[in-house]
Amino acid sequence: MPKHDTPLLDQLESGPWPSFVTDLKRQAKTKDQCWDILGQVELSYKDRVTHWKHGGIVGVFGYGGGVIGRYSDVPAKFPGVAHFHTVRVNQPSSKFYSTKCLLDVIEMWDRRGSGMFNMHGSTGDMVLLGTTTDQLEDIFWELTHNMNMDLGGSGGNLRTPSCCLGRARCEWGCYDTQAACHNITNTYQDELHRPAFPYKFKIKFSGCPNDCVAAIARSDFAVIGTWRDDIRIDQAAVAKYVSGEYVPNGGAHAGRDWGKFDIKAEVIDLCPTGCMSMEGGQLKIDNAECTRCMHCLNAMPRALRPGKDQGATILIGAKAPILEGAQIATMIVPFIKMEGEFEEMKALVEKCWDWWMEEGKNRERIGESIQRIGLPTFLKIMGVEPLPQHTKEPRSNPYVFWKDEEVEGGFDRDVKAFRQRHAM
Numbered sequence: 175m176p177k178h179d180t181p182l183l184d185q186l187e188s189g190p191w192p193s194f195v196t197d198l199k200r201q202a203k204t205k206d207q208c209w210d211i212l213g214q215v216e217l218s219y220k221d222r223v224t225h226w227k228h229g230g231i232v233g234v235f236g237y238g239g240g241v242i243g244r245y246s247d248v249p250a251k252f253p254g255v256a257h258f259h260t261v262r263v264n265q266p267s268s269k270f271y272s273t274k275c276l277l278d279v280i281e282m283w284d285r286r287g288s289g290m291f292n293m294h295g296s297t298g299d300m301v302l303l304g305t306t307t308d309q310l311e312d313i314f315w316e317l318t319h320n321m322n323m324d325l326g327g328s329g330g331n332l333r334t335p336s337c338c339l340g341r342a343r344c345e346w347g348c349y350d351t352q353a354a355c356h357n358i359t360n361t362y363q364d365e366l367h368r369p370a371f372p373y374k375f376k377i378k379f380s381g382c383p384n385d386c387v388a389a390i391a392r393s394d395f396a397v398i399g400t401w402r403d404d405i406r407i408d409q410a411a412v413a414k415y416v417s418g419e420y421v422p423n424g425g426a427h428a429g430r431d432w433g434k435f436d437i438k439a440e441v442i443d444l445c446p447t448g449c450m451s452m453e454g455g456q457l458k459i460d461n462a463e464c465t466r467c468m469h470c471l472n473a474m475p476r477a478l479r480p481g482k483d484q485g486a487t488i489l490i491g492a493k494a495p496i497l498e499g500a501q502i503a504t505m506i507v508p509f510i511k512m513e514g515e516f517e518e519m520k521a522l523v524e525k526c527w528d529w530w531m532e533e534g535k536n537r538e539r540i541g542e543s544i545q546r547i548g549l550p551t552f553l554k555i556m557g558v559e560p561l562p563q564h565t566k567e568p569r570s571n572p573y574v575f576w577k578d579e580e581v582e583g584g585f586d587r588d589v590k591a592f593r594q595r596h597a598m
């Protein structure tokens with residue numbers, strides 16, 4: 175029997191898609207508080223205003239983040255959701271779980287929470303939705319002691335780092351994304367659990383420029399795999415693509431007849447820098463011009479592979495709209511090696527934090543601090559020489575001015591000589 179009538183929510187079940195309303199009703203059979211969620215959301219739809227109250231700090235002892243407090247502003251009407259806190263659980267690298275681990279989390283959440291969860295949140299964490307304040311310490315104890323899991327990040331801290339599948343399953347991984355993600359999570363436990371930053375800071379690891387975790391669009395510090403030598407070409411395999419023996423794109427575009435594979439139209443002419451050509455049946459790449467866009471490698475994976483001198487490019491400052499509009503990360507360091515304990519990368523992360531913790535305003539992402547203070551200043555802070563590639567987007571002007579002493583041979587200007595060359 176429905177505890178509350180929900181005519182507005184019921185409409186959401188009429189479409190062809192799975193509906194959270196149906197899920198909640200099913201869950202309400204064993205979890206009474208799910209009726210109160212439905213009731214409260216129905217009231218919000220009617221009143222056109224949220225009834226989740228903002229504010230109220232909750233957490234577990236020793237940590238400043240990981241639990242996001244939620245309270246109802248109509249608790250008398252919906253006592254089941256008077257407290258309805260969200261618990262973020264740090265996902266393992268690349269989200270590989272054992273079945274036992276998943277079953278343990280589900281069992282614990284049925285016992286101590288609403289039983290509802292979402293896999294995975296935008297940052298990657300398992301998001302356990304809805305529990306009461308008195309359950310939090312016990313949940314934390316069970317996660318850390320019995321399940322070998324930890325809370326994720328929330329608030330002005332390092333958010334749960336995340337990575338692509340990388341070398342676990344993908345031939346394009348230019349470094350071990352899982353090792354890097356695991357290492358950085360362990361190294362920066364303090365930054366993850368004790369908020370001390372102006373705002374959130376996300377680090378994401380993609381093994382190659384295909385960027386399967388969308389690091390460039392979503393993370394303050396994006397580590398994207400790349401190589402600095404030449405793309406490896408297997409000319410015999412190129413010939414097999416041309417003759418039709420190999421299906422292009424790993425068969426990803428199968429199911430429709432696109433006609434015979436045309437290497438000129440589908441690969442060479444689509445290279446964004448025009449650095450590919452066919453000469454006497456041999457594929458040639460002018461690697462100095464290649465931007466590592468991955469298009470040709472994706473089209474002919476059996477013929478082309480990343481070079482052998484592999485590492486990562488560091489891009490900084492992406493974010494969704496907060497103070498300013500959405501922003502994609504800016505390339506800051508073209509190449510670092512990703513080896514050992516990832517010391518080269520950690521040195522860069524810490525330079526960012528040292529500067530941003532001093533200069534960043536409250537609730538300002540590092541990309542916004544860079545925007546406000548200027549890319550040239552940020553490059554100086556990072557100890558990086560300006561490069562033509564240091565632009566926010568193609569054809570934008572970062573306004574890098576050189577000082578006299580930075581210009582080889584001096585910088586004396588002779589206005590008369592200039593006017594002779596550029597008549598007014």
Ligand code: HEM
Pocket residue numbers: none
């Ligand atoms: C018939 C008259 C004019 C013509 C044909 C003309 C043409 C141009 C052209 C072709 C440019 C270069 C635009 C670019 O490369 O983006 C330019 C820039 C500029 N013009 Fe004129 N102009 C004229 C009058 C004026 C006047 C009267 C002023 C000032 C009172 C002026 C101030 C400027 C300035 C400040 C720039 C630089 C803009 C920038 O750096 O973005 N121009 N003009």
Ligand code: HEM
Pocket residue numbers: 573
């Ligand atoms: C208190 C008065 C002024 C202030 C604070 C001011 C400030 C600025 C600033 C901050 C810039 C951008 C510089 C850059 O990013 O490189 C700029 C550019 C410019 N200003 Fe002004 N300005 C003032 C007065 C004027 C006046 C009176 C004129 C013209 C009669 C003028 C013409 C220009 C031009 C043409 C540019 C573009 C320069 C370029 O393209 O490199 N400004 N101004």
Ligand code: SF4
Pocket residue numbers: 338339340341344345346347348380381382383384385386387
């Ligand atoms: S980002 Fe690259 S290395 Fe990582 S899974 Fe995607 S294609 Fe593979």
Ligand code: SF4
Pocket residue numbers: 444445446447448449450459463464465466467468469470471
């Ligand atoms: S990776 Fe992209 S830029 Fe480089 S050669 Fe291939 S298509 Fe051209």
